[in-house]
Amino acid sequence: MRNSIQKKLFITYGIAIIIGFAILALTLLKIFDRYFIENRKELLYEQGRKVAREAASVLYLGNPDSKSLINDLQVLDKFLNAHIWVVNGEGTVIAVSGSREDSLLGRRVSEEKLCILAKGESIEARGNFEGMLSEPSLTVGYPVFVNGRFSGGVLVHASLLEIQGNLREIYRLTLWAILVSVAVAYGILYIQIRRISDPLREISEAARVIAGGEFQRRLDIKTGDEIEELGRSFNNMAESLEKIEENRRNLIANISHDLRSPMTSIRGFIEGIVDGTIPEDRREHYLSIVLEESKRLIEITNELLELSNIQQGRLEIREEAFELNETIRKKFIAYEKRITEKKLNVTFSICEERIMAMSDKGLIERVLSNLLDNAVKFTPEMGSIEIRTLSKEGSITVEIKNTGESINSKELTKVWERFYKGDASRGLYKGGYGLGLSIVKEIISQLNEKIWVSGGEGYVVFAFTVKKA
Ligand SMILES: Nc1ncnc2c1ncn2[C@@H]1O[C@H](COP(=O)(O)OP(=O)(O)OP(=O)(O)O)[C@@H](O)[C@H]1O
Ligand SMILES: [Mg+2]
Incomplete structure (x- = not known):
C-alpha cells in the first residue's frame, strides 16, 4: 500500500466492515443466548408445574417421605437433567431429586425467595442459588397453594454448564463465520481499491513521463467508468501536447532556415569587401544588397513578433x-x-x-x-x-x-x-x-x-x- 488513497479507502471501508460485522456478531450472540435460556426455562416451568401439582398433596398431608413423589422427582431429574427441590411453607427443603443432594434436606431458602413464592409469583434466577448449588444454574421456582393457602414451592435447577458449553460451540462457529466473511470482504475490498488506485497511479506516472518531455506516452485504461474517461482525456491532452511540441520544432526549424539565408549572404558580401575579393567599384552595389537583406531580417523578425503577439491575444481591438x-x-x-x-x-x-x-x-x-x-x-x-x-x-x-x-x-x-x-x-x-x-x-x-x-x-x-x- 504505497499511496495514500489506497490506504485511506482501506482504512475507512475496513473500519466500516469491522463495525458492521461486530454489530452482527453481538446481535447473533444475544439472540442465541436468549433462545437457549428461554427454551430451557420454558421446559423447566412446564415440568415444575407438573411437580407442583403432585407436591401439593404431599405438602398438604405434610408427608415429606412420599415414595412416589421422590420417584417422580428422580425420573424428572434424569429426563430434564435438572435437580428438583420441594420446599414447605417455611422455606425448608423437604425433598430433593438426587441422593447426592440429601445434605440439603432441612436447609432453608432465603426469606427473600420465599416471599416471592408466597406472593404467588415464580422465581427466576441464574447462579449458584445463594451458595446452595455447586455449579452455576438456571433456577425456576413455582409456588404451591393448597386450598388457597401458601404451602410451599417447587424449585427446578438446571446446570448452566451444559447450556454454556453449547453456547460456546455456537460462539466459536459464529466467530469463525464472521472472521471468514471479514477476510472475504477485505479481499474484495482490496481488489476494488486496486481497481481504482492502480489506474490513478498509472496516470500520474504517465503525467510525470510527459512532464519530462516524452510526449508519445499514452494510457490504456479499460475500467469502463470515469477513470477510463479520465484516461481518454489524458490521452487527448498528450496528443495536443505532442502536436504543439511538433509545431514548435517545425517553427524553430523554419525560422532558423529563413534567418539563415539572408544572414549567409550578408556575411558573404561583407567578407568579400573586407578581404578585397569584391573590387572597390562594386562595393556600393553589394552594400546595397546587404542593406536590403538586413531590412528583410528586421521585417521577418517584426512579423514573427507580431504573429506571436496576436496569438497570445495581446491584440487591442478598438471597434x-x-x-x-x-x-x-x-x-x-x-x-x-x-x-x-x-x-x-x-x-x-x-x-x-x-x-x-x-x-x-x-x-x-x-x-x-x-x-x-x-x-x-x-x-x-x-x-x-x-x-x-x-x-x-x-x-x-x-x-x-x-x-x-x-x-x-x-x-x-x-x-x-x-x-x-x-x-x-x-x-x-x-x-x-x-x-x-x-x-x-x-x-x-x-x-x-x-x-x-x-x-x-x-x-x-x-x-x-x-x-x-
Ligand atoms: N492571391 C494568391 N494567389 C495565388 N497564390 C496565393 C495567393 N495568396 C497566397 N497564395 C499562396 O499562399 C502562400 C502563403 O501566402 P502568404 O501571404 O502567407 O505568404 P507569402 O505571400 O509568400 O509571404 P509573406 O506574406 O510573408 O510576404 C503563398 O506563398 C502563395 O503560394
Ligand atoms: Mg503574403
Whole structure:
C-alpha cells in the first residue's frame, strides 16, 4: 500500500466492515443466548408445574417421605437433567431429586425467595442459588397453594454448564463465520481499491513521463467508468501536447532556415569587401544588397513578433464605424505602381456606394493589405484582379479574386500555415516569408470573423467577413 488513497479507502471501508460485522456478531450472540435460556426455562416451568401439582398433596398431608413423589422427582431429574427441590411453607427443603443432594434436606431458602413464592409469583434466577448449588444454574421456582393457602414451592435447577458449553460451540462457529466473511470482504475490498488506485497511479506516472518531455506516452485504461474517461482525456491532452511540441520544432526549424539565408549572404558580401575579393567599384552595389537583406531580417523578425503577439491575444481591438469601400480603394492606391508595371486589369464591383462596417479599422486594413499584396504578387502579368463587396444580413463579405496558376485543394488548406510558401512564391517572388496569411488568419479569428479561400481553373478567391455597422 504505497499511496495514500489506497490506504485511506482501506482504512475507512475496513473500519466500516469491522463495525458492521461486530454489530452482527453481538446481535447473533444475544439472540442465541436468549433462545437457549428461554427454551430451557420454558421446559423447566412446564415440568415444575407438573411437580407442583403432585407436591401439593404431599405438602398438604405434610408427608415429606412420599415414595412416589421422590420417584417422580428422580425420573424428572434424569429426563430434564435438572435437580428438583420441594420446599414447605417455611422455606425448608423437604425433598430433593438426587441422593447426592440429601445434605440439603432441612436447609432453608432465603426469606427473600420465599416471599416471592408466597406472593404467588415464580422465581427466576441464574447462579449458584445463594451458595446452595455447586455449579452455576438456571433456577425456576413455582409456588404451591393448597386450598388457597401458601404451602410451599417447587424449585427446578438446571446446570448452566451444559447450556454454556453449547453456547460456546455456537460462539466459536459464529466467530469463525464472521472472521471468514471479514477476510472475504477485505479481499474484495482490496481488489476494488486496486481497481481504482492502480489506474490513478498509472496516470500520474504517465503525467510525470510527459512532464519530462516524452510526449508519445499514452494510457490504456479499460475500467469502463470515469477513470477510463479520465484516461481518454489524458490521452487527448498528450496528443495536443505532442502536436504543439511538433509545431514548435517545425517553427524553430523554419525560422532558423529563413534567418539563415539572408544572414549567409550578408556575411558573404561583407567578407568579400573586407578581404578585397569584391573590387572597390562594386562595393556600393553589394552594400546595397546587404542593406536590403538586413531590412528583410528586421521585417521577418517584426512579423514573427507580431504573429506571436496576436496569438497570445495581446491584440487591442478598438471597434469603430467606417466606410469599407473607401478604405479598400485607399489601400489599393499603394499598389498602383506595381499594377501598372504588371499591366494588371483591376475591377472593383461594389454593391452599394457606401457600406458602413463596424470593426477595428486598423486591423481590417492590415488584412486588406496582406490580401492585396498577395493578389498583386501572385497574379501573372496581364492577369486580372476583381474585388467585390457583398452586403448580407448583418455582415459584409469582401472577395478578392485573381487569376493565375490554379492552386490544388490540398495546397489551399495549407496557405494559412506559418512559413508556407507556394512554388510561385519560392521562385520568382522570393520576397515573402509565408507569414502574411497566418497573420491574417489570426487577426480574423480575434475579430470573430471568418475567412476562406477557394479556387478553380486559373483563379483563386480569398474572402472574409466584416460586421456591419
Ligand atoms: N492571391 C494568391 N494567389 C495565388 N497564390 C496565393 C495567393 N495568396 C497566397 N497564395 C499562396 O499562399 C502562400 C502563403 O501566402 P502568404 O501571404 O502567407 O505568404 P507569402 O505571400 O509568400 O509571404 P509573406 O506574406 O510573408 O510576404 C503563398 O506563398 C502563395 O503560394
Ligand atoms: Mg503574403
